[in-house]
Structures are given as C-alpha cells and as structure tokens.
Amino acid sequence: MIEFEQPSRRELLTAIGKAGGAVALYQAMTALGHAAPTQFAGPPKLSGARPGASVVVLGSGLAGMVAALELQKAGYKVQILEFQDRPGGRNYTVRGGDVIKETDGTVQKVQFAPGNYLNPGPWRIPFHHQALLHYCSELGVALEPFVQINLNGYIHSDKAYGGVPQRIAEVGVDYKGHVAELLAKAVNKGALDDTVTAEDKARLLEAMRGWGLLDKNMAYTTSLQTSAQRGYDRPPGGGVNGAPTPSQIASLSDTLDPRVWGTVSGFFSRTMQQTMFQPVGGVDMIGKAFARKLAGLIRLNARVTKIAQDDAGVTVDYVDTVTGKASVAKASYCVCTIPLPLLSQIEVQVSAPKQAAIKSLPYHSSCKVGLEMKRRFWEQDEAIFGGHSFTTQPIGEVGYPSTGFFKPGPAVLLGAYAGGANAYTFAAMTPAQRIETALKQGSVFHKQYRQEFSNGVAVAWTKLPWITSCASTWSEDLRREHYQNLVSVDGRIVLAGEHCSYIGAWMEASLLSAIDAITRLHQRALAA
Amino acid sequence: MRRALAFVLLATAGAAAAQSLGDTTSNGSPGAATTSGEQTYREICQACHMAEAQGGTGPGAAPALAANPRLGDPDYVLTRILRGRAGMPAFAELLTAEQTADVANYVRTHFGNAYSTPITTADVKRLAPPPES
Numbered sequence: 001m002i003e004f005e006q007p008s009r010r011e012l013l014t015a016i017g018k019a020g021g022a023v024a025l026y027q028a029m030t031a032l033g034h035a036a037p038t039q040f041a042g043p044p045k046l047s048g049a050r051p052g053a054s055v056v057v058l059g060s061g062l063a064g065m066v067a068a069l070e071l072q073k074a075g076y077k078v079q080i081l082e083f084q085d086r087p088g089g090r091n092y093t094v095r096g097g098d099v100i101k102e103t104d105g106t107v108q109k110v111q112f113a114p115g116n117y118l119n120p121g122p123w124r125i126p127f128h129h130q131a132l133l134h135y136c137s138e139l140g141v142a143l144e145p146f147v148q149i150n151l152n153g154y155i156h157s158d159k160a161y162g163g164v165p166q167r168i169a170e171v172g173v174d175y176k177g178h179v180a181e182l183l184a185k186a187v188n189k190g191a192l193d194d195t196v197t198a199e200d201k202a203r204l205l206e207a208m209r210g211w212g213l214l215d216k217n218m219a220y221t222t223s224l225q226t227s228a229q230r231g232y233d234r235p236p237g238g239g240v241n242g243a244p245t246p247s248q249i250a251s252l253s254d255t256l257d258p259r260v261w262g263t264v265s266g267f268f269s270r271t272m273q274q275t276m277f278q279p280v281g282g283v284d285m286i287g288k289a290f291a292r293k294l295a296g297l298i299r300l301n302a303r304v305t306k307i308a309q310d311d312a313g314v315t316v317d318y319v320d321t322v323t324g325k326a327s328v329a330k331a332s333y334c335v336c337t338i339p340l341p342l343l344s345q346i347e348v349q350v351s352a353p354k355q356a357a358i359k360s361l362p363y364h365s366s367c368k369v370g371l372e373m374k375r376r377f378w379e380q381d382e383a384i385f386g387g388h389s390f391t392t393q394p395i396g397e398v399g400y401p402s403t404g405f406f407k408p409g410p411a412v413l414l415g416a417y418a419g420g421a422n423a424y425t426f427a428a429m430t431p432a433q434r435i436e437t438a439l440k441q442g443s444v445f446h447k448q449y450r451q452e453f454s455n456g457v458a459v460a461w462t463k464l465p466w467i468t469s470c471a472s473t474w475s476e477d478l479r480r481e482h483y484q485n486l487v488s489v490d491g492r493i494v495l496a497g498e499h500c501s502y503i504g505a506w507m508e509a510s511l512l513s514a515i516d517a518i519t520r521l522h523q524r525a526l527a528a
Numbered sequence: 529m530r531r532a533l534a535f536v537l538l539a540t541a542g543a544a545a546a547q548s549l550g551d552t553t554s555n556g557s558p559g560a561a562t563t564s565g566e567q568t569y570r571e572i573c574q575a576c577h578m579a580e581a582q583g584g585t586g587p588g589a590a591p592a593l594a595a596n597p598r599l600g601d602p603d604y605v606l607t608r609i610l611r612g613r614a615g616m617p618a619f620a621e622l623l624t625a626e627q628t629a630d631v632a633n634y635v636r637t638h639f640g641n642a643y644s645t646p647i648t649t650a651d652v653k654r655l656a657p658p659p660e661s
Binding site (some may be wrong): 417 | 549550551552553556570571572573575576578582585586587588589590611612613614615616617618619621622623656657
C-alpha cells in the first residue's frame with residue numbers, strides 16, 4: 001500500500017512547495033511525517049542590532065558559542081563568561097596529559113598515547129542533525145564516519161545463551177527467523193483470518209519466507225541459507241575444501257531476552273541510523289573551531305555568582321576561580337546557558353515561574369571509561385571494526401574506535417558507558433575501581449583484556465564540578481508545567497542549551513535551542 | 529507503564545535512548561537486586577552527599593544530609609529522591625519502591641538524624657510522579 005501512497009504524497013508536497021515556498025513545504029512534510037527530526041532551517045539571519053547594544057553570554061558550550069557567533073554577526077557587542085579553564089562545555093575530549101578534577105578533589109591524569117582520545121560526552125552525529133553539520137561545514141571541522149551499526153559486535157545477557165556472548169548478526173537473524181516462522185504458523189492456522197485478506201495472507205507468507213529465511217516447510221532451521229546471514233561454522237572458501245558448513249541456529253527463547261531484541265530494534269532508532277559522523281581527532285574539534293571564531297571574547301575561570309536585571313540592562317557578578325577576584329559584567333542582554341544543576345544554586349533575577357522551572361528540572365548522569373589497549377585485538381583477532389558490543393552488566397557496552405583501522409600500536413576502547421542508576425554507582429567508586437570494573441565486566445567479551453590493557457580514564461559526570469551531571473531529564477509532566485516558562489524571554493534574559501529543547505542530550509539540541517533563543521531575544525531588543 | 533518504559537530503556541541502552549534523554553545511555557536496571565538502605569547509600573548517594581553525608585563542596589555541591597532537620601519530614605525526603613530538584617537527580621525510575629523507602633529510612637536514622645517513624649513503600653507510591661504514557 002505504501003508504494004501507492006508515496007507518489008501521491010510526493011505530488012502533493014511538490015504542489016505545496018511551489019505554492020507556499022520552503023517553509024510551507026517543511027511544515028507540510030512535518031505534518032505528513034516525512035521531515036527529518038531537526039527543525040534547522042539554515043543559520044539565523046539576524047541583523048540591525050541597535051548601536052551600542054551588548055550581550056553577555058554565560059557558558060561557552062556549543063549553545064553559548066553559537067549564540068555569541070550569531071549575535072556578533074547581527075551587530076551586538078558580545079562577551080562570554082566561562083567557568084572552566086577551557087571553552088567547549090560538554091563538547092569535550094580528553095587526551096594524554098589532560099587532567100580531570102572531581103568534586104571531592106580526586107585527580108586523574110590521562111596517559112593515552114599521542115593521537116588517542118576519549119570523548120566523555122557527545123561523540124556521534126546523526127546524518128539529520130543539520131544544524132550541527134552546517135556549523136561543522138562553516139567552521140571547517142573535518143568529519144568522518146562513526147560506525148554505529150556493526151553486526152559483528154557481540155550481545156551479552158546474563159539471562160540468555162547461558163551468559164555466553166553472541167555475535168549481533170547471529171541473534172538478529174535468529175530473532176527474525178523465529179518470529180517469521182511463528183507468524184507463518186499463525187496465518188496457516190487461520191488465526192489472522194479476521195484481520196488479513198486471503199490475498200494478503202499469501203503475500204504475507206511469501207514475505208515471511210523471504211524475510212525470515214524459512215525453508216520449504218516454512219520452518220527456520222540450520223542451513224546454508226540461514227548461515228548466509230548469521231555466519232557459517234566454516235565459511236565458503238576456494239579450491240578442494242571450499243565447501244562451507246552451516247552454523248547452528250539458537251532457540252527462540254534466547255532471542256526473546258530484551259537485551260537481545262532491544263539491541264536489534266534499537267538500530268532503527270532515528271538517531272542511531274547510519275550514516276553517523278564524528279569529528280576527526282575528537283569531538284572537541286567543534287568547540288575549538290567555535291572558540292577560534294570568538295577569540296578574545298571568552299573569559300575563562302569565571303564563576304558566575306549572581307545574575308540581575310533592571311530597565312538599564314543585565315548585571316552579572318562573577319569570581320575569577322584562579323585569583324579569587326570578584327568582578328561585574330554588564331550588558332544590555334544575557335543569554336544564560338549554565339546547566340540547571342548549577343544555575344539552580346545561583347541567585348537569578350527572573351520571574352517566579354522561571355525560577356521554579358530552573359529548580360524543578362532534574363538531570364541524569366552517565367560514566368564513560370576509556371581503556372587504552374596495547375593493540376587492536378578486536379580488529380586483529382575478532383574482525384570487529386567500529387560499532388559496539390552490548391551487555392546487561394553495568395558497563396552497558398564496549399565501544400570500538402571508528403577511526404585508525406588496522407593501525408599498529410595502542411588504541412582506546414570505550415570500556416563502559418554506564419547510565420541510569422549505574423551512572424551513580426560508577427561515580428561513587430574511585431577512578432581505579434571504575435577502571436577495574438570495566439576491565440572485569442568487559443572481559444566477558446574479550447579474553448585479551450588483561451594482557452593488552454595499558455591504562456585507562458574514567459569520567460563520571462556526577463563528579464565533574466562544572467556540571468555535576470550529564471543532561472536534563474524531561475517527562476511529559478514536567479514539560480506541561482515548566483517547559484514554556486523555562487524557554488521564555490524574561491525581561492533581558494533568555495536561557496539556552498539542551499535543557500531548553502525537545503531533543504535531549506545531543507549537540508543539535510544546544511544549537512537549535514540557542515538559535516531560537518537569540519532570535520526571540522533579538523526581536524525583543526528591536527521592539528524595545 | 530513506567531516500569532515497562534524502564535525495561536525497554538534497559539533493553540536498548542546505548543543503541544536507542546528515549547527521546548527525552550537523547551544520546552545518553554539509560555542502562556541501569558531498576559530494582560535488579562534487593563539492597564539495604566546502607567548499600568544504596570554507599571553505592572549511589574555517597575557519590576555526591578559524601579561518605580559521612582557531610583555534603584559536597586563547590587558550585588554544584590549536594591547539601592549535607594547529616595544532622596539535617598529537613599529530613600524530619602518524610603514527604604520532603606521522598607519527594608526529593610523521587611523527583612529530584614536543583615541538582616538532585618530523580619530516582620523514581622532508577623530505584624524500586626523498597627530501595628527508595630529503605631534508603632530514606634537509612635539517612636533518617638543515621639548521620640546524626642534520629643527520625644524513627646518508618647517510611648513505607650505505600651508512602652513511596654503515594655508520592656511517585658505520574659507514569660509516562
């Protein structure tokens with residue numbers, strides 16, 4: 001049926017596009033469910049700032065820096081206050097020699113070899129995050145493919161396959177094979193007679209046969225046909241012994257483990273589909289590129305202590321975290337991108353509803369562990385090039401580098417990406433305990449771990465003094481009560497960042513939020 | 529439905545986080561194991577509130593729970609744990625009702641706090657945020 005609908009939709013969209021232009025076309029596409037999830041319609045075209053108008057931007061993450069960049073283009077005098085000793089915020093990469101300080105004074109010194117890195121926060125870019133891709137292009141940030149889907153990675157569940165990791169291809173093919181067989185049986189028993197026409201029953205059976213690789217008896221079985229997707233015991237070769245032997249399929253029951261089917265279906269998530277990208281050399285190449293454009297405008301080590309406003313403008317009190325010197329920044333307007341866990345503990349002169357929103361939105365956390373291994377054994381021994389292996393253990397997954405394939409020498413694995421409650425259990429450990437936990441749990445996939453391990457680093461976001469968490473956690477309930485209050489322009493102040501979006505913890509969220517915020521702030525400034 | 533959501537998040541961790549979370553992993557089995565209030569405190573709360581519940585330091589510091597008169601109100605304690613606020617994460621979907629009650633009772637009876645009226649799982653369920661549809 002879909003095949004017959006598409007041309008008519010396309011014709012309709014073409015007509016709308018001709019009549020109403022790109023915006024009407026975009027809106028129509030959204031209504032019809034065809035548009036990409038981003039709402040990016042090109043960079044903001046702001047101009048005509050009033051002479052002498054100025055903006056103080058709080059925070060030099062991607063939201064703050066894109067706001068500063070575009071407001072400067074519009075004619076505003078811009079300054080940025082940044083709490084850390086580097087610009088970029090969560091757009092963050094750690095390399096050999098870097099120091100990570102935690103809230104309780106714990107210090108880690110990264111020991112990775114030159115060229116190796118870990119992205120503790122954002123690390124991958126969906127192909128449809130057009131705002132981020134636009135700015136990467138504009139700022140000259142080189143991108144390369146991020147291997148998100150690799151069916152040669154493993155799945156491990158403590159409740160399936162006797163706890164033995166399986167290749168994702170094997171379990172994925174078994175899952176659809178068994179489901180196809182069951183559906184075919186249901187059709188043949190007449191169980192679907194009241195919902196499927198006789199004609200479609202025949203077509204459905206044919207589809208199940210092809211999709212599930214069913215045999216002539218409509219059964220999913222061990223065969224060379226199923227092995228052509230799940231892999232062989234002995235793969236096809238050349239010459240005298242070239243004949244392949246099939247691999248043994250596993251049970252339906254094992255595939256019904258949520259870690260198993262959830263991983264397979266998760267690859268279809270709109271934000272996880274290929275092609276994904278990553279910046280060459282580390283995700284912080286994006287923040288660094290923005291910062292280069294804003295040279296001289298970013299004051300580092302500036303801890304904001306108070307934000308006030310009146311008819312004349314905005315006053316921001318801050319303290320230099322190195323010298324202890326207190327200062328005041330004044331501007332006509334303020335774009336505040338300080339994450340809410342910190343902003344909620346700062347005196348901010350905004351309306352009561354906005355204050356309530358700032359205090360009410362909770363954040364969640366995560367922990368990533370980077371393990372530098374002496375060689376790429378996952379490539380050399382197991383033919384895994386990028387992608388992930390997933391587990392029910394607290395580490396969540398092992399992530400394989402998407403760059404530097406085949407290179408000799410050390411490389412960095414993502415040894416843990418702990419979320420949910422596990423993010424906090426990792427944070428409560430010392431860095432050495434986090435690394436040991438990652439080594440122990442990751443060994444379920446790779447027996448080479450202990451022998452090849454060189455050094456590691458464990459970034460628990462809960463323990464980072466400049467954010468104490470990872471990203472915002474909206475619920476429908478919270479959205480109803482607080483979202484519009486959070487994003488509204490309040491006098492001369494507007495908030496921006498991923499917390500002011502419906503996207504969540506993606507770099508695209510920071511950019512789209514900031515672009516929308518400064519567009520509204522600029523309108524307010526011109527109307528004043 | 530909330531438990532079902534958490535289950536799906538667990539299943540798809542790292543591959544597909546919920547829209548509301550974005551690209552942050554959600555693996556974390558709610559109520560995977562029964563733990564004592566003390567264990568939950570040591571394994572989770574201590575990361576921010578510190579070993580003696582003395583609270584953290586710095587701009588985003590967690591407050592002290594030690595000798596904290598606010599802990600006298602059971603609903604205050606539970607609401608903070610379940611919904612979070614001002615830097616405190618929301619644990620409604622990360623801990624079971626039993627774990628939540630146990631850890632609340634633990635902090636209310638340790639670290640210089642002596643509020644003996646026990647919090648029950650019924651209290652937890654009464655104050656839990658509405659499930660996501």
